Amino acid sequence: MVGLVLISHSRKITDGIKELVEQMVADKVKVVSAGGLDESTLGTSVEGILNGINSVYDESGVLLLVDLGSAVLSAKEAIEFLDESKQNNVVISNAPLVEGSFIAAIEASTGKTLVEVNNAAEGTKELNKLG
Amino acid sequence: MSNNINKSQILQWIKAVSETIKENKDYLTDLDAAIGDADHGINMERGFSKVLEKFDSYKDKPISDIFKAIAMTLMSTVGGASGPLYGRIFRKMSVATKDTPDSLTSEELYQALKDGIDGVMEIGGAKVGDKTMVDVWVPALEVFRNELGNGSDLKTIMEKVVSEADKQVEATIPLVARKGRASYLGERSAGHQDPGATSSDLILKALASVVE
Numbered sequence A: 001m002v003g004l005v006l007i008s009h010s011r012k013i014t015d016g017i018k019e020l021v022e023q024m025v026a027d028k029v030k031v032v033s034a035g036g037l038d039e040s041t042l043g044t045s046v047e048g049i050l051n052g053i054n055s056v057y058d059e060s061g062v063l064l065l066v067d068l069g070s071a072v073l074s075a076k077e078a079i080e081f082l083d084e085s086k087q088n089n090v091v092i093s094n095a096p097l098v099e100g101s102f103i104a105a106i107e108a109s110t111g112k113t114l115v116e117v118n119n120a121a122e123g124t125k126e127l128n129k130l131g
Numbered sequence B: 001m002s003n004n005i006n007k008s009q010i011l012q013w014i015k016a017v018s019e020t021i022k023e024n025k026d027y028l029t030d031l032d033a034a035i036g037d038a039d040h041g042i043n044m045e046r047g048f049s050k051v052l053e054k055f056d057s058y059k060d061k062p063i064s065d066i067f068k069a070i071a072m073t074l075m076s077t078v079g080g081a082s083g084p085l086y087g088r089i090f091r092k093m094s095v096a097t098k099d100t101p102d103s104l105t106s107e108e109l110y111q112a113l114k115d116g117i118d119g120v121m122e123i124g125g126a127k128v129g130d131k132t133m134v135d136v137w138v139p140a141l142e143v144f145r146n147e148l149g150n151g152s153d154l155k156t157i158m159e160k161v162v163s164e165a166d167k168q169v170e171a172t173i174p175l176v177a178r179k180g181r182a183s184y185l186g187e188r189s190a191g192h193q194d195p196g197a198t199s200s201d202l203i204l205k206a207l208a209s210v211v212e
Helices: A011-028 A045-055 A070-081 A096-107 A114-124 B007-021 B025-035 B039-054 B062-078 B084-096 B108-122 B134-149 B153-169 B180-188 B196-209
Strands: A004-005 A030-035 A063-067 A090-092 B004-006 B102-104
Touching: A004 A011, A004 A070, A004 A096, A011 A030, A011 A070, A011 A096, A011 B180, A030 A045, A030 B007, A045 A063, A045 B062, A045 B084, A063 A114, A063 B108, A070 A090, A070 B108, A070 B153, A090 B180, A096 A114, A096 B134, A114 B108, B004 B108, B007 B025, B007 B039, B007 B062, B007 B180, B007 B196, B025 B039, B025 B108, B025 B180, B025 B196, B039 B062, B039 B196, B062 B084, B084 B108, B084 B196, B102 B108, B108 B134, B134 B196
Parallel strands: A004 A030, A004 A063, A063 A090
Antiparallel strands: B004 B102
């Protein structure tokens, strides 16, 4: 099953998203909150993201959901630190962090592939919230 | 006069960078407060004080391993975008110096720094004129290359590199940012010196201070 790693400058943001998606999918999806430099400092940590990826990795792959700036840079750098065999199996999503993570978790819980999960997550860019 | 930088000078460089970042912590943060998230000095100081804290763990290793240790430390302790970016410079320098454990020629130093900033441009996507650290590194390293061609010694090369870097830092003031946090401010980012360009200038100055 596709794993999800949530990355933001704020651990509170990624902890909150993790809580939100787990309410939907319970423990059916492997989700890691890898925001913040640490629990209380704003920032991102390449090492923290790398550990997050490795902790949820299996051959189905891992989707990284990011917000802005160094979240993207640190995610890219973390992928380069992975074993080469894993690198092609880890993708940074261009989805909005909250909405994308929510949809990605639902899709992942139904056993979709990494490409399918990412397409669904990125599709939330077009979501019409005001219906 | 020399055409080499040895390992002990590289270690001095790292110490000098840590010192100058510490001294300029508030200055860098103030620059960042104007057009960013007011944390550049704090982040860089946190990263480089950790680099200094770990000094004994890498000081006896080959140059490549020293750069690698610094890269990993910066990437995991700086926090902002400068963590992965400066970390990447040192990581690329580590790869470039695999076969030169004790000392680098001027050419080898140039190539390592060039690989470093190329790596930054590759991952961050910034080009010259986007109001980032790239605005300092690229022209400064062009000067480095030209001086190598002129057969200058390393001390002279680094003096000219720093003089170019100083000029380019100031040249970031009127620019509108196209990368990084400041880019969200659009036109309002003009009129302020770029913090990342400023810390890059400090790092090059520190390098110039240790070569002979």
